[in-house]
Amino acid sequence: MRRIDVLGIGLAIFVAGGLVYLLLQFIGLDSVEAGIWSQAVLVAGLVGWLLTYLSRALTHKMTFNQQVKDYREAVLQKRLEELTPEELAQIQAEIEQEQQSSAQDSAQTQI
Known part of the structure; x- marks a missing residue:
């Protein structure tokens, strides 16, 4: 204001x-x-x-908080767009590997 x-x-x-x-x-x-x-x-x-x-x-519904959230999302989107297809594939493979290992860990703790 x-x-x-x-x-x-x-x-x-x-x-x-x-x-x-x-x-x-x-x-x-x-x-x-x-x-x-x-x-x-x-x-x-x-x-x-x-x-x-x-x-x-x-x-956290104030204008400043919304602006910070929008800024962070824009920065992440820009970084995502700047990645090469190889880098993007590598990151996706790492995410899938982490998801599989966390799923195995949670399955083992339930036993």
């Missing part, structure tokens, strides 16, 4: 708080009660945003 975006969001929240305050005064609350309730609305919004942020951070 760019700095200008952060400033815009901050200004929007500030203006929204003022509008909620004015709306509550228009409804009939005095200035103290309207101030308290407008602050309660803003705090509830902040807590709600914080909970969504924490859930995205804990489940």
Whole structure:
């Protein structure tokens, strides 16, 4: 997120708080009660945003994590495309050999 975006969001929240305050005064609350309730609305919004942020951070569904995952996949794809057919066949043979040895090891542990 760019700095200008952060400033815009901050200004929007500030203006929204003022509008909620004015709306509550228009409804009939005095200035103290309207101030308290407008602050309660803003705090509830902040807590709600914080909970969504924490859930995205804990489940690794944030933009940065997705970018890192996409980058790693692109690097692996590029390396795969750069392999010669001989190197690719050698790697496939090694993978098959490892799979067979792990299958034999798991079969022996079950006995």
